[in-house]
Amino acid sequence: MKIPVSFFPASDCSLLVKFGEGISLDTHKRVSLLTRLLLNEKRKVIRNLHPGYNSILISYDPLATSHSELEMVIRKMLEQDIQAEPNNRSVEVPTCYGDEYSPDLKDVSKHCKLSPEDVIRVHSSAEYTVFFLGFSPGFPYLGGMAAQLSVPRLAIPRTNVPAGSVAIGGNQTGVYPIASPGGWRIIGRTPLRLFDASGDPPTLLQIGDTVKFVPISKSEFDRLSQYR
């Protein structure tokens, strides 16, 4: 199916490229492909790329290019109809769904009318796609969560969510890479580091990767934590 592409000036130094209106895996693939093409461009005029569910915001040097010139460049890129399979990986995220790491598991279980064991089973049996990284460094917006796990966000966000927290907010799930404020409900924690400024790349996950949460015990969590 052909997804229409449209262009909107977002500011005097940024352009929004939009693929249709909705959220879908097909749309995501278009976003992911164009992001990769633009990252490979290495054009100095592009300062930053912000992929989203169905769009990419491109910030650029307005003294070196313009909205219309950039639109032309991107239209040409999209015409190439590149079919090359992206180099995406599948990443296993070991997750301890244990008491001290899951302050909201009981609430989620109550809200979803599932036993805590079933919440864990459903959450860890799906394969998720990293639609994009946003909000804070390395934070993955994951698609593919079972609708039955959907829970409202906390009425009052926590001021400090520990790094590695695996959480559900609305019909999305994700992992907090760094300690930060947050309003999603925490159901587990991974010992993996999702963000490391000295790493290359600095984030564990990349756009388009697939993710599986693998339940681990508390002792396994402690053992893996030593390698952080």
Added chain:
Amino acid sequence: MTVVRVVQPGFQTTIQDLGRFGYAHLGISASGAADALSLRIGNLLVGNSEGASALEMTLVGGEFEFEERCIIALTGSDFKPMLNGHQLPMWQSCNVPAGARLRLNATNSGSRCYLCVAGGFTVHSTLGSSSTHLLTKLGGLDGGALKKGDVLQVKQILEKSFRARIIDERVVSALLQKSEIHVTEGLQSVYFSSEELDRFYVSTYVVSGDSNRMGLRLTGPKITHAGEAEIVTEGAPLGAVQIPQSGEPIVLFVEHQTTGGYPKIANVIGADMHVVGQLKPRDSIRFRKVTFAGALARLREQESLVQSIRSSPK
């Protein structure tokens, strides 16, 4: 190499350059100087490349001790600088003798003052920039604001005979005028009725105390969404003016989140971002809409002023 010692750090002093670009797709916003224009001019005054690392002070400046002779420049807002107890001018290069103490005070005008030193501060670069990103603890010294007792390395560069470089007062005032903040139309301005858009442009907003490098929260007349108050999460540009559920605008600033889900009513133009960087709590502002062409014309005009400083004889 020589060192500058932090005797007192001030309210919030960070190492900044022009920002860490190229990592927004990993969720990392650029950060960089809040008033990049003042940082660039300060660096040009001391003969540095315009993006060299400098100190950004906020509201209340710090006190610094120079081990050896250095050439410095202070730009941005006037924090009433004193060198060994004598008043020091802003917006020109100054000779600082060995062992001297430079003391900055509370601001006399806007929120940020920059200290540039000839040769620049030598700071470990994180992902291509020395800029401190406070929220994510990246860059600078251990990702945070300067602390009492910190020691900053300086690649000391001295001219044989020192002659102060001064900028024309008129150039400074042209760069710093801040009666209104110019904006272009936002990506979701259609989410608001024409009455609400009018209200946004005629109202005066006050900068709230919980504003920071991530964003400026404004208080004033609330703007009501015509329908939905949420959008499908998309990239958020620097200077975006978001209208959350509460109806009071938030201006996304240098440490902004890279994506967001609130409708954006307007966007501050590139040529006025330095004005935003000088706003402090309780300041009043109004937004004035310009076209994209108008925004670009202002940016070009500003750049030619900066170029005139760069090309003026030393």
